[in-house]
Amino acid sequence: MAKSTAEFVLRPFEGLPGEADWVSMREIVPSATATARTVAAHGGRDVVVTTVLPGGWAALHRDDGTVLVAVQGVLASDDLSRDLAAVLLAAIDAEPGSGIFPDQLDTAPDAPRLQDVLDTSVPFEVTVHEGYDYWMDASSEITDDVRAGLDEAAEQTVPTVKIDGVEAAYWCRMSREFVRWARTEDEDQVVDAIARLHARRDSGLAGGKFLGMFRACGLVVPVWELPRGTEADELTEPVQDLGRRLDEALAVTEPLDATQRRARAGIVSRQVTLR
8 A cells, every 4th residue: 555645643543433443453462353333425335344364355245245454554644544545445346355455545534534434433342352253254154274274374363352341451371361451541640640649559450560651553552461360350340440540630730749749750660652
């Protein structure tokens, strides 16, 4: 896909329902699908948003008529929303059984964006998967080779679970267990809020500790390390409790005191950006 000459868009998913989940699917969730629908001008068609697709495809029009568009991969122009809209519309127009590669499209600066193409009244409901069987048409024959490929992909996937009761918080198991929670509030406000909690030793989660945060698609994503062996189904109430503490800290407008400023400096020093 050729790069457009449009100005860089820091928050490509801003204005879409579930912005934080869009960012999470782009940056931290290995295998998931979500619901979306195009506006009437683009057919009023239900589509499936995915994290990834096989073969380097950016979108796929399956044999059964289902259209899937992947938010991960090599799409990396100045406006990810415009690129994803382009591959989605190309997939809708493609013949069933066709995949769309990113380099097939040349996105003009005035081309529609996801915010123009998708019906924003439709909730963005994420389902996290252990594997990638959703790639396949239910009526397709899954040969031994295909099954082996799906199983191999699943084995390489980081176990990830969406935590109930809050938006865009995801448990994962790597070297140990972590929670990554994408936030849509202003970055400085989130950093200040966590600094207030950290200064009074109240920034932990479920007996674990706040590690730091990173930026992705214009949002800040705080990360917590959990006690070894913590399972996702243990976290609903602890994460909701942390959310209440964060909301209270976000509501404070007084300047940070000296201890909170030191906590903030430590948090900022550990930030990284995922563009």
